[in-house]
Amino acid sequence: MGETVTLIATAAMGLEAIVAQEIKDLGYDEVQVENGRVVFTADVSAIPRANLWLRTADRVKLLVGRFHAYSFDELFEQTKAYPWEHYIPEDGEFPVVGKSHKSKLYSVPDCQSIVKKAIVERLKQKHGVSSWLKETGAFFRTEVAIHKDEVLLTLDTSGTGLHKRGYRVGQGEAPLKETLAAALVKITNWRADKPFVDPFCGSGTIAIEAALIGQNIAPGFNREFASEAWPFIPLNVWDDAFMEIEEKANYDQPLDITGSDIDARMIEISEANAKEAGLGDLIKWKQMQVRDLNPKQANGYLVSNPPYGERVGDVPEVEASYQDLGTIMGDHPSWSVYILTSHEGFEQHYGQKATKKRKLFNGFIKTDYYQYFGKKES
Incomplete structure (x- = not known):
C-alpha cells in the first residue's frame, strides 16, 4: 500500500454523479460529490488508474491544499506551508494558472503570482537552492482556484484533458466531446x-x-499523461496500471x-x-x-x-x-x-x-x- 492522496476528478455540469459512480466502480469508496467535481481519497496508484479508466471526467487533479484566505498574506503563508517539495523536484516546471469567483482575492494574476512565489520559496528552502530554480524537468501544472474565499491548490495529473483519447483524426463542425x-x-x-x-x-x-x-x-489506453514523469509516483505503479487495462479488456466480446x-x-x-x-x-x-x-x-x-x-x-x-x-x-x-x-x-x-x-x-x-x-x- 502506497501513500494516501486526495484527488479531484473534474466533471461537466450534470455529470458529477456519473463520474462518482465510475470512481466507486474502480474500488474507491471515500467519494464526495461537489459542483463540477468529485473529490476522493485513495492510494497513490489511483492517479494512473483514474486517468486511464475514467470515461466521463475532464481531468484528475491532485489536491495539495484547501483553506480559506481573505488576504494576500494569508494566501502566501498558507500556500508556503504545504509540502510542495514532496511532489515537485528541484528541476520541476510548475506554471501557475488560476481562477477566482465571489472572493475577496479577485485579482487572478496577483493570486497566481503570490502562489508561485510561495512555492518557489518553499522549494528553494527544502531543496537547498540559493539561486533560481531551473524548471527544466517534469511538468506540474499548478492551479489556484478560489471560490467564496475557499482556496484549492492542485496539481494537474492528466496533462491534456481526458476527452483527448488520441483516436480522433478527423471531426465535423460541432464535434461531441x-x-x-x-x-x-x-x-x-x-x-x-x-x-x-x-x-x-x-x-x-x-x-x-x-x-x-x-x-x-x-x-x-492510447495516450500519455503528465504524471507519468512525476518522480514521487513509483514506476511500477504505472506499469501495474497499464497491465491491468490490458488484462481487463475483453477484445473477444462481439x-x-x-x-x-x-x-x-x-x-x-x-x-x-x-x-x-x-x-x-x-x-x-x-x-x-x-x-x-x-x-x-x-x-x-x-x-x-x-x-x-x-x-x-x-x-x-x-x-x-x-x-x-x-x-x-x-x-x-x-x-x-x-x-x-x-x-x-x-x-x-x-x-x-x-x-x-x-x-x-x-x-x-x-x-x-x-x-x-x-x-x-x-
Whole structure:
C-alpha cells in the first residue's frame, strides 16, 4: 500500500454523479460529490488508474491544499506551508494558472503570482537552492482556484484533458466531446450483447465510445499523461496500471454497433477514427438518411446527438428528421431511444413525450437528454 492522496476528478455540469459512480466502480469508496467535481481519497496508484479508466471526467487533479484566505498574506503563508517539495523536484516546471469567483482575492494574476512565489520559496528552502530554480524537468501544472474565499491548490495529473483519447483524426463542425459521448452511453443501461445504433453519427464518437465500453477498453489506453514523469509516483505503479487495462479488456466480446449519417464525408471520418482507436471493422458505418433506418432486431438501443437546428435555415430539415425518427421508432417499441438536443420542441416533432429527461451541457449549449425506455420483448 502506497501513500494516501486526495484527488479531484473534474466533471461537466450534470455529470458529477456519473463520474462518482465510475470512481466507486474502480474500488474507491471515500467519494464526495461537489459542483463540477468529485473529490476522493485513495492510494497513490489511483492517479494512473483514474486517468486511464475514467470515461466521463475532464481531468484528475491532485489536491495539495484547501483553506480559506481573505488576504494576500494569508494566501502566501498558507500556500508556503504545504509540502510542495514532496511532489515537485528541484528541476520541476510548475506554471501557475488560476481562477477566482465571489472572493475577496479577485485579482487572478496577483493570486497566481503570490502562489508561485510561495512555492518557489518553499522549494528553494527544502531543496537547498540559493539561486533560481531551473524548471527544466517534469511538468506540474499548478492551479489556484478560489471560490467564496475557499482556496484549492492542485496539481494537474492528466496533462491534456481526458476527452483527448488520441483516436480522433478527423471531426465535423460541432464535434461531441468524447467524455460527454461516453456519459450518454453510460446513462443508458445498454449492454454489449444488445444492438446499438447512432443514426446521426457525425465523426462517430458515440459509437466508438460505446465500443470501448462494450469491450471494457480503458479510454486512456492510447495516450500519455503528465504524471507519468512525476518522480514521487513509483514506476511500477504505472506499469501495474497499464497491465491491468490490458488484462481487463475483453477484445473477444462481439458487438452489434452501427453508425450512420447522411454525409458521406463524415462516414469516412468515422471509419478513420474507429481504425485509429483500434476498433477496425468492429463498428458498421453506413451513409444513409434517418428515414431509411430499419432496425432488424428487438431490444436495441438508439443513442444520438442529432443536429439542433441552431441556424434558422436548418430548422425545417432538423424538425423533419425528428419526425422521421419518431415515426420509425414508434414501430419498434422494444427499442430504447436516447436523444441529446437543445431543440425545445423535440418531443412535439418526435411525437411522444420522453419517459425521462436529464439536463446536460454540450459545451456551453444547454441541452436535454430525452430518454424513451423500450418495452422489452422476450
